[in-house]
Amino acid sequence: MPKDKQKQPEFAKVAECLYRNQSSGTYYALVKRNGRQIRRSLKTQDRKLAERRLKDFRQSAERLSEGKDVKRLTFSELSERWAPTATSDLKPASKSRVEFSLSLLNKVFGPYPVSNLTSRDCQIWANRRGSSISASTYNQDIQTLKRVLEYAVEEGIILDNPAKGIKRRKITNKVILIPSREEFEKLTDTLANGDSRYFEALLLVKLLALSGMRLSEATNITWGEIDFDKDTFLVSGGTKGTKNRMVRHVPIFPALKTFLRELTIGEEPEREERLVTIDSAKNAMSTACRIAGLPHFTHHCLRHYFVSNAIEKGIDFKTIASWIGHKDGGLLVAKTYGHLRDSHSHEMAKLMD
Numbered sequence: 550m551p552k553d554k555q556k557q558p559e560f561a562k563v564a565e566c567l568y569r570n571q572s573s574g575t576y577y578a579l580v581k582r583n584g585r586q587i588r589r590s591l592k593t594q595d596r597k598l599a600e601r602r603l604k605d606f607r608q609s610a611e612r613l614s615e616g617k618d619v620k621r622l623t624f625s626e627l628s629e630r631w632a633p634t635a636t637s638d639l640k641p642a643s644k645s646r647v648e649f650s651l652s653l654l655n656k657v658f659g660p661y662p663v664s665n666l667t668s669r670d671c672q673i674w675a676n677r678r679g680s681s682i683s684a685s686t687y688n689q690d691i692q693t694l695k696r697v698l699e700y701a702v703e704e705g706i707i708l709d710n711p712a713k714g715i716k717r718r719k720i721t722n723k724v725i726l727i728p729s730r731e732e733f734e735k736l737t738d739t740l741a742n743g744d745s746r747y748f749e750a751l752l753l754v755k756l757l758a759l760s761g762m763r764l765s766e767a768t769n770i771t772w773g774e775i776d777f778d779k780d781t782f783l784v785s786g787g788t789k790g791t792k793n794r795m796v797r798h799v800p801i802f803p804a805l806k807t808f809l810r811e812l813t814i815g816e817e818p819e820r821e822e823r824l825v826t827i828d829s830a831k832n833a834m835s836t837a838c839r840i841a842g843l844p845h846f847t848h849h850c851l852r853h854y855f856v857s858n859a860i861e862k863g864i865d866f867k868t869i870a871s872w873i874g875h876k877d878g879g880l881l882v883a884k885t886y887g888h889l890r891d892s893h894s895h896e897m898a899k900l901m902d
Contacts, residue, residue, distance in 0.1 A: 567600065578591055580610050658670075726845075730858075740833060754851060757855075762784060766874075768823070770784065771787075772822050784798075792874065856873065856882065856886055
């Protein structure tokens, strides 16, 4: 019987650091750096193009840092280096989200050397993580992982970001829950009929619904930022600032003016005194909604209530956007609430009989 033919090697060396796959004809680069081999497909079967790409690849590999400390650097050690600078200019809530994502990532990748992480490692984690959380949370975790590993690339610790191929999940639009006028009155009446603990919650609910402010803006506004002479109020967000770090001057709307005047009857509040003394009405609203048989309205539903009322009055999206602190000229308002104007238009059309 004839002897079995000796199996040909899958890769054949054709030049220094340049190899060719025998079956596919694709060229590969193979270089040694920091005691390990790095192989990369050059994604071409053309020899001259492969040589040019090999040159670029070798230059990239030369930028890798040297030393045992770099080779053994763990993900948790890398994240400790990255986090202070990366989160220094973030608002507290955003910083907390990044820190929470890092804590979860460190439970999985923390003890492992960054140089050993592969695309497969990252994808396996993403598949497991993504099956149990919302798209927005998943995307936040993915973004944090990519940023940490991109920092490793910039520092010459690894050549490529192994997480770069992981795709974000599409976020489906949430159903917007907007109280009707009747539901809003039922909510405020229920709070008003509660005991004294609900008084400040009632004030916060009315302030949110009549001003369009975000919760953190409403709970930090002071009487010194209310200008009755000019009929405007200043939204600064206090020491925390607004969501987009921009302050804005907003007209005092008639219903809001009536509400504010009622709060000052018989007293002259200090300029630095806050309009409301609580930071949240969550529990009180939850209880009131349950007692009144209402949907579970949140603070943000009251901002939706303000916008929907403005749209029903025929106010243009750009003006509404300036009032509530959007910098896009009304695009988000139009996208989020455009259907309200359509439905209002149809209701008005019924009057044309």
